[in-house]
Amino acid sequence: MLKFLSFVFHLIPSRPVYAHCDIPCGIYDPYPAQEAAHTVIRMTKLIQEAGDDTHKIVRCTKVKEEHAEIVKRDVATIWGDYFKPEMIEKYPDLHKQVFEILKLASKTKQNVDLEAANQLLEKVQKFAEVFWESKGLEPVRIPSGYTTEGEIVSHK
Amino acid sequence: MRLFPLSRFEVQGNSMLPNLEPGTEVISFNWAYLFAKPKAGDFVVAQVKGREVIKRISKIKGDEVFLKGDNENESTDSRDFGWIKKEQIMGKVIYVL
Numbered sequence: 116m117l118k119f120l121s122f123v124f125h126l127i128p129s130r131p132v133y134a135h136c137d138i139p140c141g142i143y144d145p146y147p148a149q150e151a152a153h154t155v156i157r158m159t160k161l162i163q164e165a166g167d168d169t170h171k172i173v174r175c176t177k178v179k180e181e182h183a184e185i186v187k188r189d190v191a192t193i194w195g196d197y198f199k200p201e202m203i204e205k206y207p208d209l210h211k212q213v214f215e216i217l218k219l220a221s222k223t224k225q226n227v228d229l230e231a232a233n234q235l236l237e238k239v240q241k242f243a244e245v246f247w248e249s250k251g252l253e254p255v256r257i258p259s260g261y262t263t264e265g266e267i268v269s270h271k
Numbered sequence: 272m273r274l275f276p277l278s279r280f281e282v283q284g285n286s287m288l289p290n291l292e293p294g295t296e297v298i299s300f301n302w303a304y305l306f307a308k309p310k311a312g313d314f315v316v317a318q319v320k321g322r323e324v325i326k327r328i329s330k331i332k333g334d335e336v337f338l339k340g341d342n343e344n345e346s347t348d349s350r351d352f353g354w355i356k357k358e359q360i361m362g363k364v365i366y367v368l
Contacts, residue, residue: 124279124298124368132280132297132316132325134287134340199343199350250344 143197145243145268151185152236153263154178155223159232160263183220186235190216190242198249206245216242236265243268276302278362280316282325286340286347287314291325291367299362309336309357314364319352323361336360 158179165171194213203209219235222228240256247254252270259267282295291297291314299316309315313328317338326338326348335354340346349355 120366121368124277124366127275127277127279127298129279129281129296130323131283132323134282134284134291134293134325134346201350 143193143246145189145193145239145246148186148189148193148239149236149243149259149267151182151189152232152239153259153261153265153267154182155186155220156229156232156236156263156265157261158182159223159227159229162227163229180224183224183235186239187217187220190239193242193246197246202249206249209242209245212238212242212245240266240268276300278316279368280323280325285345286342287325287327288342288345290341296368297325297364298366298368300365301362303363303365304357304360309360309363316361316364317355318359318361319355324348325364334358 158175161175162172162179165175190213194209198206198209216235216238219231219238222231223235244254247268247270250270254268254270256266257269259265278299278301280297280299282291282297283293285293297314309328309331311328311331314325315328315336315338316323316325318324319338324338326340326346328336329339329349330337332354334357336357337349337354339348339350
C-alpha cells in the first residue's frame with residue numbers, strides 16, 4: 116500500500132519549497148568586532164605615545180576610525196540580523212548593551228580616550244558572551260595574544 | 272484553493288532541521304483546511320512575499336497564524352515577516368517521501 120502511495124505521489128510534479136534563513140545562512144561571529152575593539156585600544160595608545168609625530172598620529176587615527184566603525188557595523192549586524200524577538204526576551208539588556216557599544220565606539224572616534232576604548236572592548240566581550248550563550252555554547256575568555264594583551268571571548 | 276488536492280515539494284534550506292533535511296520531498300494536502308482549522312504544530316506550506324515556504328504553525332490568533340522554523344537559530348519566519356493570514360497557507364504537509 117505504501118509503495119503504491121509513494122508511486123502515486125511521485126507522479127505529482129515536484130517544485131521547491133523554501134526553508135531558508137537569511138543569507139549568509141546563520142554565519143555570524145562576534146570575533147571581528149572584538150579584534151577591532153582591541154585595535155581601537157592599540158591605536159589610542161599609539162596616538163598618546165606619538166608626541167609630535169603628525170604622520171604617525173594621522174595614520175593611527177585613520178585606523179582607529181575604521182576599526183571603531185567595524186565594531187559598530189558588526190555588532191549592529193549581529194543584533195539586527197541574528198537575534199530574534201524571543202531571544203531578546205531571554206536577554207532583556209541586549210538593546211541597551213548594543214546602544215552603549217555604538218555610543219562608546221563613537222566616543223572612541225571623537226576622542227583619544229583610552230578609558231572609553233577599554234570600556235568598548237569590555238562591552239563587546241559581554242555582547243560576545245550573550246551571543247555564544249544564545250547559541251547554546253558556553254562562552255570562555257581566552258588570552259588574545261595581541262599587543263594590547265587582554266582577552267577574546269570564544270566558546271568551549 | 273487549488274484544484275488538485277495534493278502537491279509535491281522539495282525542501283530547500285536549513286530552517287526545518289532536524290525534522291526536514293534539505294532535499295527531502297514532502298506531499299502537502301491542499302484541501303486540508305477546507306473543513307478543519309489549522310492547529311499549532313502543523314507543518315504547512317505557505318505563500319509569503321511571493322514564494323512558497325515550509326514552516327510549522329506556532330501560534331494562531333483569529334484569522335492569522337504565526338509560523339516558525341524548527342531550526343530556530345537559522346530560520347526566517349514570522350519572527351521576521353510577522354503574522355500571516357490563514358488564506359496564505361497553501362496546504363498541510365501530510366507525508367514525507
